[in-house]
Amino acid sequence: MNPKYEQPPSKEVLMKQASRVMKLTAFLLLAAIASGCVTSTIVDARTAKTGINEGDTVVIMAKSYHLGNETELKYIRCIEENLARGQEGLTVIPHDEFVDSLFPWFEPRTAPAETKNLAKLMDRPGVADKIAEQGIRYIIWLDGDTDRVAGGGSLSCAVGPGGGGCFGFAWWQNDADYDASVWDLEGLESAGTVSADVTGTSYMPALVIPLPLIARTQSRSCKSLAAQLHKFIVQDETA
Template identity: 40%
Template structure:
């Protein structure tokens, strides 16, 4: 009987697959036709909203995507940048609009540090990935024959991110990207829970990273 249960679990797993749907809208202008040269880029997450924060892991994912595909682009670590320019990029003090660039650069210490870092482009990412519409149930227990679980659960993940690119040389916004991704994940369990995860956030990260590479890299 146990062999039949394991076979059934394998059949259920094989018959399910998690898929992701995504969309990307972009408006990029004044892109550097020959790449950014020796200039650096910083990617920061918006965290001034009261009901969510842009995940640091997503910011890190986008930065790694860029450098993996074009190692010539130097992406400054988010936390290092925030600490270096404390307190001007804390959630309560960070500039919210492109017109704030001029005011920011009027602060002598900020301008000096940005120049020392060689930062030309600041990329803001605002958004999050949320889980919703959970359904099903999963029960686990221990009996004379051993421990096991039985049940079936599903849930949806939805990602939505807005990206804005600021150019310190032009003192203006030079690009905007919007991406959404959604997918359904599954957790069948016949003795052993087997998660089948839809890579929603990873898909959104790759979408944003590819669009930013088209803007920043001379190889795209």
């Protein structure tokens, strides 16, 4: 039985395929490079000396939703990941693990709202031991969220038997406004706050194919805030 071989594709077919791949790559590259406009303002205000020793850990918490706060879970995780990243990354205790280990004293209803409540909290059975066991030096409380503050334009899409497409232009603006309060558990005091206010405008022009130019507002806010928090904790300006 003779084996059957397929004929190799012709030169024209190969050229057409290469051209398609190049067009697709160029389109993806353009989409990746082109993004919306983002402006950010990062401010910190220090009230006490900071610093971190070997074995010290930090925990990221969101202020209680009982107080109207709506910090997103994914933002907390993003800050945790960014603070822990790199060779000089901090040791971050995952907030779920921390909250469970100190149940019920860091639940949304019971968590201390001010540093003056810390001393009373530490006197509760087992609390100081659990905090010492995990080496927690700083608790960082996040307050804020990302909101869509403006938008406009018009974009419509249609599909028919011969194909489909979109036409128009839409834009929207997101505002990621977050404050991080740093509590030092060594002195049971507030070390200060770091704020990040990031505004981003996204655009979506469409001429048959929509081309989204997305401003990664929340992601930029997270990276900027985490970087500033790292400096705030590690680099002691008052030393």
